[in-house]
Amino acid sequence: MIKRGRKKGANGEQSRALLLFIAADEFARKGYFETKVSTIVHRANLSQPTFYLYFESKEAIFKELVKKFRYELFNLTIQSRLETGFDLNAIPHKITQGLAAIFRFFAENQSLTRIGFFLSQEAEEIKKQLAAQIKENLIYEQQNGHFHPDANMLIIAESLVGIIERLTITQIFEENIQPEILANEIVHLLLDGLLVKT
Amino acid sequence: MIKRGRKKGANGEQSRALLLFIAADEFARKGYFETKVSTIVHRANLSQPTFYLYFESKEAIFKELVKKFRYELFNLTIQSRLETGFDLNAIPHKITQGLAAIFRFFAENQSLTRIGFFLSQEAEEIKKQLAAQIKENLIYEQQNGHFHPDANMLIIAESLVGIIERLTITQIFEENIQPEILANEIVHLLLDGLLVKT
Amino acid sequence: MIKRGRKKGANGEQSRALLLFIAADEFARKGYFETKVSTIVHRANLSQPTFYLYFESKEAIFKELVKKFRYELFNLTIQSRLETGFDLNAIPHKITQGLAAIFRFFAENQSLTRIGFFLSQEAEEIKKQLAAQIKENLIYEQQNGHFHPDANMLIIAESLVGIIERLTITQIFEENIQPEILANEIVHLLLDGLLVKT
Amino acid sequence: MIKRGRKKGANGEQSRALLLFIAADEFARKGYFETKVSTIVHRANLSQPTFYLYFESKEAIFKELVKKFRYELFNLTIQSRLETGFDLNAIPHKITQGLAAIFRFFAENQSLTRIGFFLSQEAEEIKKQLAAQIKENLIYEQQNGHFHPDANMLIIAESLVGIIERLTITQIFEENIQPEILANEIVHLLLDGLLVKT
DNA sequence: GATGAATGAGAATTCATTCAT
DNA sequence: AATGAATGAATTCTCATTCAT
Numbered sequence: 135m136i137k138r139g140r141k142k143g144a145n146g147e148q149s150r151a152l153l154l155f156i157a158a159d160e161f162a163r164k165g166y167f168e169t170k171v172s173t174i175v176h177r178a179n180l181s182q183p184t185f186y187l188y189f190e191s192k193e194a195i196f197k198e199l200v201k202k203f204r205y206e207l208f209n210l211t212i213q214s215r216l217e218t219g220f221d222l223n224a225i226p227h228k229i230t231q232g233l234a235a236i237f238r239f240f241a242e243n244q245s246l247t248r249i250g251f252f253l254s255q256e257a258e259e260i261k262k263q264l265a266a267q268i269k270e271n272l273i274y275e276q277q278n279g280h281f282h283p284d285a286n287m288l289i290i291a292e293s294l295v296g297i298i299e300r301l302t303i304t305q306i307f308e309e310n311i312q313p314e315i316l317a318n319e320i321v322h323l324l325l326d327g328l329l330v331k332t
Numbered sequence: 333m334i335k336r337g338r339k340k341g342a343n344g345e346q347s348r349a350l351l352l353f354i355a356a357d358e359f360a361r362k363g364y365f366e367t368k369v370s371t372i373v374h375r376a377n378l379s380q381p382t383f384y385l386y387f388e389s390k391e392a393i394f395k396e397l398v399k400k401f402r403y404e405l406f407n408l409t410i411q412s413r414l415e416t417g418f419d420l421n422a423i424p425h426k427i428t429q430g431l432a433a434i435f436r437f438f439a440e441n442q443s444l445t446r447i448g449f450f451l452s453q454e455a456e457e458i459k460k461q462l463a464a465q466i467k468e469n470l471i472y473e474q475q476n477g478h479f480h481p482d483a484n485m486l487i488i489a490e491s492l493v494g495i496i497e498r499l500t501i502t503q504i505f506e507e508n509i510q511p512e513i514l515a516n517e518i519v520h521l522l523l524d525g526l527l528v529k530t
Numbered sequence: 531m532i533k534r535g536r537k538k539g540a541n542g543e544q545s546r547a548l549l550l551f552i553a554a555d556e557f558a559r560k561g562y563f564e565t566k567v568s569t570i571v572h573r574a575n576l577s578q579p580t581f582y583l584y585f586e587s588k589e590a591i592f593k594e595l596v597k598k599f600r601y602e603l604f605n606l607t608i609q610s611r612l613e614t615g616f617d618l619n620a621i622p623h624k625i626t627q628g629l630a631a632i633f634r635f636f637a638e639n640q641s642l643t644r645i646g647f648f649l650s651q652e653a654e655e656i657k658k659q660l661a662a663q664i665k666e667n668l669i670y671e672q673q674n675g676h677f678h679p680d681a682n683m684l685i686i687a688e689s690l691v692g693i694i695e696r697l698t699i700t701q702i703f704e705e706n707i708q709p710e711i712l713a714n715e716i717v718h719l720l721l722d723g724l725l726v727k728t
Numbered sequence: 729m730i731k732r733g734r735k736k737g738a739n740g741e742q743s744r745a746l747l748l749f750i751a752a753d754e755f756a757r758k759g760y761f762e763t764k765v766s767t768i769v770h771r772a773n774l775s776q777p778t779f780y781l782y783f784e785s786k787e788a789i790f791k792e793l794v795k796k797f798r799y800e801l802f803n804l805t806i807q808s809r810l811e812t813g814f815d816l817n818a819i820p821h822k823i824t825q826g827l828a829a830i831f832r833f834f835a836e837n838q839s840l841t842r843i844g845f846f847l848s849q850e851a852e853e854i855k856k857q858l859a860a861q862i863k864e865n866l867i868y869e870q871q872n873g874h875f876h877p878d879a880n881m882l883i884i885a886e887s888l889v890g891i892i893e894r895l896t897i898t899q900i901f902e903e904n905i906q907p908e909i910l911a912n913e914i915v916h917l918l919l920d921g922l923l924v925k926t
Numbered sequence: 927g928a929t930g931a932a933t934g935a936g937a938a939t940t941c942a943t944t945c946a947t
Numbered sequence: 948a949a950t951g952a953a954t955g956a957a958t959t960c961t962c963a964t965t966c967a968t
Contacts, residue, residue, distance in 0.1 A: 765942060780944075
């Protein structure tokens with residue numbers, strides 16, 4: 135029988151992680167304001183003070199989740215860059231790979247993605263950063279003569295972010311399609327366009 | 333002497349419209365939960381009970397704004413369809429016009445757009461509807477042989493919605509670029525793609 | 531029968547004053563921390579939100595009371611100064627009057643005095659101010675040759691404040707003795723001393 | 729390897745004394761309610777349960793400190809009485825010595841004095857006791873014809889306590905003046921008065 | 927048409943205190 | 948002798964909403 139003051143086998147790190155996990159789920163599902171600390175701790179079978187043992191405040195735990203998302207997304211894109219190959223014909227493939235990686239990451243981290251990429255105030259900033267990075271890459275290829283010289287790369291980069299955003303929600307989260315296939319489709323669209331060439 | 337209980341020259345419709353206008357601004361700026369009824373009425377120089385004279389609840393006024401957005405957006409797209417010409421060469425132009433119209437509408441109704449297209453719970457549904465409609469149009473053209481026969485029109489329609497979404501925020505709301513030019517850029521990208529054709 | 535939303539004959543100023551009055555009583559009796567907003571509103575037959583309708587916070591209402599005390603005490607001492615007569619023989623009498631006025635004020639404003647003069651953080655500052663003022667007066671008389679030239683007026687002024695403080699609690703608040711008589715006794719002691727002159 | 733559950737070189741009495749010391753400092757500095765058990769143990773590099781190993785509760789440790797103050801102050805005054813000489817001319821000197829002893833004690837035990845003489849609920853009682861004792865002494869001298877026969881010794885005793893109280897805070901704690909000199913000044917004032925004798 | 931005055935219901939947060947080890 | 952982990956019980960404060968006039 136479990137008595138007060140101590141959960142049998144209780145372990146701090148574990149409780150913290152559990153709270154973090156449940157909080158992510160709650161935030162993702164209901165948004166910041168409709169997520170109640172009371173619900174989180176209830177689901178974790180803990181009491182409210184315990185929550186404050188591990189997190190400064192409701193805002194703090196939310197921010198921690200956003201930070202985590204940012205950090206992991208950042209790692210992902212860094213890594214993507216390092217994998218750069220040298221085969222020029224591989225450009226589309228490379229882009230596809232990068233996109234697919236993002237989709238995979240989003241798919242595997244739905245709650246976190248919802249929080250960091252859609253709910254948080256920093257979402258806008260994060261997207262802006264992502265767009266800036268994509269733009270750099272696009273301009274690089276453009277200067278190498280692979281892309282139309284008069285395409286507005288800012289617009290295109292932002293468009294790609296919009297595409298990612300929307301398809302993440304409608305396809306990835308819904309598991310309607312596999313990340314790689316989706317990435318491929320998009321790259322094809324953006325590179326070749328819709329028109330039938332004559 | 334001013335009679336109690338009646339603002340000089342006060343007029344019901346006017347008060348209602350004022351509240352609606354301020355509410356739209358507040359919601360757009362701060363989101364649903366951080367918008368306070370007290371702030372709205374304060375800005376309108378009215379009292380809280382007056383608010384409830386015209387609206388059932390905070391949620392009701394929000395929903396009314398969403399509804400308004402939906403209605404006007406619907407009208408716009410209906411009209412867009414009606415303007416359909418028959419000149420086949422005009423397809424790109426027609427699409428551009430439709431897009432530009434949406435951007436113009438969003439630009440002219442920022443608060444409403446933020447509420448209906450980004451903040452509301454129905455936003456998802458609205459976007460889905462928009463995507464569905466776009467998809468119809470695309471498939472029509474595809475069947476007429478103007479677009480690649482194996483392009484996944486669902487994905488492309490959703491992508492276009494994502495593009496609209498993102499560019500509305502980064503370009504239209506910021507007034508960085510004119511609706512028509514932006515629409516043109518996008519259509520060009522989607523139809524022709526990025527690659528330099530040899 | 532009284533229903534929700536409106537107290538019969540309710541009047542804002544009245545409610546505010548009532549809360550202020552009860553709060554003063556509670557603070558005086560139990561100190562800042564053991565005074566609960568819930569108790570105050572309960573005694574006032576009002577609800578907690580009503581409290582926040584009139585006061586920013588528990589701290590705010592406390593500060594308001596301290597301010598009130600300070601303000602009224604300040605007025606009192608100002609007035610005391612203006613009543614200065616010119617009859618030199620009247621010095622002891624004048625001092626006695628001033629003291630008596632303070633005692634009377636404290637007697638008539640027990641709660642406020644307890645709050646401002648004893649409980650508040652500003653109490654120390656208020657006493658310091660009072661001492662400084664007394665010191666000025668004493669030095670003036672000293673320079674006119676009425677008091678011992680080598681008496682340390684800072685010490686004496688502080689002593690007088692200490693005397694006031696203590697006798698307020700043990701005599702004035704307990705209503706053991708009349709302000710005027712008490713003042714007289716003190717002045718006599720301080721001017722003539724205890725020793726029997728031979 | 730350090731055994732769990734035991735600080736190297738830890739010693740019960742030592743930990744207890746440390747907690748007591750830090751608690752005294754905290755209470756003196758911040759008052760009862762703003763002193764947190766968590767802060768005390770943190771400063772002592774101990775855990776909360778350890779606190780409860782040595783003290784029943786927060787209130788208990790506070791009371792213990794008050795008791796300690798009372799006890800030591802009591803010892804002091806007892807001793808003062810025992811040192812009574814027989815030289816009648818020495819009365820002022822004797823009083824001065826007693827006062828100086830109190831001031832010295834307060835100076836050397838600031839935290840304890842703040843707690844017992846100013847913060848605690850018993851402070852009032854302690855002062856009352858001190859006043860009663862002083863009153864006895866004064867009456868004794870009065871009956872021996874050394875003091876004015878119609879001086880109200882209750883008032884004078886309370887006044888002296890007030891003087892002690894105030895000067896302890898403004899002079900002794902601030903180390904503005906030496907206990908002996910301060911005591912001398914006060915005795916001089918009370919015995920001889922301020923007026924220039926003609 | 928309008929409001930002064932008021933509140934029910936809840937939310938986050940704090941802190942002294944306690945077990946099991 | 949000591950503590951990691953946890954909590955009961957408050958407490959302040961907020962906000963949408965409602966009467967009576």
